Amino acid sequence: MNKRFILVVILIIPLLADAQFRRKRYKYELVLNLGGTNFLGDVGGANQIGTHFVKDFNYQISKGVVGFGVRYKTNRYWAAKLDLNWGEVGGDDALTKEPFRHNRNINFKSVIVEFSGRFEGYFTKEQQGHLYRLKNVHGMKRKDIQAFFFAGVGAFYFNPKGKYIDGQYYALRPLGTEGQGLPGGPRAYSPVSVCFPLGLSAKYGIDQKWSIGIEYGVRYTMTDYIDDTSGKYYDKNSIGAARGPVAAYFADPSLHKMPDGYGGDNTSRWQAAPGQERGNPKYNDAYMFMTVNVNYKIPYKHRRTRSKF
Numbered sequence: 001m002n003k004r005f006i007l008v009v010i011l012i013i014p015l016l017a018d019a020q021f022r023r024k025r026y027k028y029e030l031v032l033n034l035g036g037t038n039f040l041g042d043v044g045g046a047n048q049i050g051t052h053f054v055k056d057f058n059y060q061i062s063k064g065v066v067g068f069g070v071r072y073k074t075n076r077y078w079a080a081k082l083d084l085n086w087g088e089v090g091g092d093d094a095l096t097k098e099p100f101r102h103n104r105n106i107n108f109k110s111v112i113v114e115f116s117g118r119f120e121g122y123f124t125k126e127q128q129g130h131l132y133r134l135k136n137v138h139g140m141k142r143k144d145i146q147a148f149f150f151a152g153v154g155a156f157y158f159n160p161k162g163k164y165i166d167g168q169y170y171a172l173r174p175l176g177t178e179g180q181g182l183p184g185g186p187r188a189y190s191p192v193s194v195c196f197p198l199g200l201s202a203k204y205g206i207d208q209k210w211s212i213g214i215e216y217g218v219r220y221t222m223t224d225y226i227d228d229t230s231g232k233y234y235d236k237n238s239i240g241a242a243r244g245p246v247a248a249y250f251a252d253p254s255l256h257k258m259p260d261g262y263g264g265d266n267t268s269r270w271q272a273a274p275g276q277e278r279g280n281p282k283y284n285d286a287y288m289f290m291t292v293n294v295n296y297k298i299p300y301k302h303r304r305t306r307s308k309f
Contacts, residue, residue: 026073026208026297033067033215035291037087040218042279043106043227044091045098060095063088065112065289076125081150083197085114089287091227104278105253108160108172108227112287114219116154116197123147144205150217152197159191160228162250172228175247178278179234182242186231193223203295211295219287226287229279233272 044061065087073079090109093101124146161169179185196219203213224230233252240248252272272278 027300028298029071029073030296030298031069031071031081031293033065033069033083033085033289033291033293035065035289036062037065037089037112038062038288038290039089039091039226039285040287041091041224041227041285042229043093043108045096045101058095061090061092063090063109065291067291071120071295077122079120079122081118081120083114083116083118083154085112085116085289087112087289089226103255103257104272105255106227106229107163108229109169110158110160110226112156112158114154114156114195116152116195118150118152118197120148120150120201144211145202146205147200147202149200150197154195154197155192156195156219156221157192158226160226162228164246164249170246170250172250175243175250176239177228177247177251178231179239182234182238185234189223189225193221195219195221203293209297209299213293213295215289215291215293217289219289221284221286224279224281224284226285230281231279233274233276233278235274
């Protein structure tokens, strides 16, 4: 047998064994997330005609999110992760200077409870920090900075609420603000939907067990009703007769005021009428999480088997 081949095998086997040991030793990682949210949908948004995705970002509607996750490292380049996040998103037409949206005057806030699973792909392999920790021996310390992308699928619960003129918040889904459940109106939407997390993250290893990181992710969804706004106006008088004055208000809280260049105040053109566009059903809603995280690796304790003899 070729002596060079034998030498290579002798050198590689310990490295593979050591790498396998380290992977087994730190397969699992606990993650705590804390950060902010932002909503991308029909309500609120930038000072322009409604656009899709980041162009419609408005920092004024940012809210908070906290989450907990468990990561499983399959190897140094791939991992799987389960996440449970609780946060809030919101939007308010009063905060945008775009005339049409401002005149519509819809507002909402909604809790988001999300459970998701994802795969992570690492651009750099993970280092192990100190190679050894003997007394008076410093060893070799490497900078452990990792960047990775992630993609996954999950389910989330939402419950949009609107602020009434008295300052009190009301759950909007039971009110059927677009005529849900009434003759000719759409079906009631579900408060549970599917989301698709997609984003980038980076983390820095403090030592072999602890690391801190930052993450940005977008959640594309399968619903257009996180903000309770999607389709067309329904006759508010019919909604009021069926569900009361609060429901009628939220069906059309518009100001009926537009700048002179857009027709002036109280023109019939800008008064919402049944069948006119209330939202844009072309695009589903999305929301974003921007978080910092603390990660802790759970040491793997190898159990030694005892001889029966």
